[in-house]
Amino acid sequence: MTTAAPETVTTADPAPRRRISARVRILLWLLVVMAVALTAVAATTRSILLRDVDHRITRLLAQEASEFANFEEQGFDPETGRRFTEPDRLLRVFLERQYADADEELIGLVRRKGRDPAKLVQPREIPTERPLREDAAARRAIFASHESTGTLRRPAGEIRWAKVDVARHGDDPHGGGAREAGPEAAFVVAFHPERERDKADEVFRILLAISGVALLMTTGIGWAVAGRILKPVRVVRTAAAQLTEQDLTQRIPVQGRDDIAALADTFNGMLDRLERAFAAQRDFVDDAGHELRTPITIVRGHLELMGDDPAEREETVRLVTDELDRMSRIVEDLLLLAKAERPDFVTPEPVQLAELTADVFVKARTLGERRWELGEVADREIQVDPQRITQAMVQLAQNAVQHTTHGQTIRIGSRATGRRIELYVADSGPGVQPQDAQVIFERFRRGTARRGTRTTGAGLGLSIVRAIAEGHRGRVRLHDTEGGGATFVLEMEENQEDG
Structure with missing residues (x-):
């Protein structure tokens, strides 16, 4: 006994629905509204004319009847x-x-x-x-x-x-009529009333004819105007179709000050944000690959050469653990820099500047045996993210510790001038050469003239400081310390009046 194979039923995909362009929809709606309005005007005019005809006929009949009644009586x-x-x-x-x-x-x-x-x-x-x-x-x-x-x-x-x-x-004997x-x-x-009503109907037909001509003119003018108004929208659509992850450089020319120009400007702003986001993503991938390749190579090499000697194994484990810790720090720093592009990177809140400066000073003192000094302290309330500011200031303090020696001075303080707020870390180390001042805030870049304690970081610390400053709509700047050394200043503008 044989069983027939089940039939496979295939259904063709439905044909894609044909899209009606916005230009055509706008024109159709305009024509529908105008046709209804013009027809209503013509019909209302005809109704008014017919009503006037009826009223005039009624008055005429009443007048003729009244004249005859008066003639009959008098x-x-x-x-x-x-x-x-x-x-x-x-x-x-x-x-x-x-x-x-x-x-x-x-x-x-x-x-x-x-x-x-x-x-x-x-x-x-x-x-x-x-x-x-x-x-x-x-x-x-x-x-x-x-x-x-x-x-x-x-x-x-x-x-x-x-x-x-x-x-x-x-x-009547008295001359009257009995x-x-x-x-x-x-x-x-x-x-x-046919002729009078025919006149009203003729006016109605004339209005309809005029309405038809008006609709034809509106069709031509509306088509041209809608095309001109929607031209930036078509440019936006074309630009969006041409965008790829590798090419986000297309921008839309903004002309005028209407809603369409605002749309184009908004679209350009979105492209700017997308370009920055993709650039940050590429930088993250490139930086992570660049910085993680070395410790991974070191870990693999030590593991491959590890022998059976317990002392050698212990040393290999120590070296591998040290490299893994460094990889973990690099990854955390890169993730932090990636988050800097997000709008919620900083969460401002009312903070007492004097209290914030004192907290940073207390935390920084544990970073190394240095001569720590608390400089001037501004006493006012500001709107900042205290955790991010503390993170940036501690990073600057750590940077100062790495480039100074035991017994050298590191001073931390804050000051306020008008609406400008400054927090600074000044050290008495060797300072920064002018050619290095422009590059030390970039990722994985280090100065060439700083000496002192050997630097073990990946060159991301000052990049994080700059990201935190820019997250507060501020900046970080560098100048020489009086008597020698470098001073890093975190500068911000207050967004609100003091409370």
């Missing part, structure tokens, strides 16, 4: 000089005296018994597909309506109308 027949007694005569005289608007119809309706209401109209053209005077069904609907105004919607076009019912008047039963009649004013 008018006289020009032939008899008396009040109107017949509705059709009243309507005919009134219509002869009126001048209707272009889209307006003034109609008199009189109904005889058993008939549709007869019409009395002004003989003129009405610019509409089917005027009310030619639409008997519409006239009957308006005449039969119990409302005084309304809107009649029909396939031939909408009609806004107002109506005033009238009746025949009989003679209403009697008679044929029904009505005065109707009708308005065809």
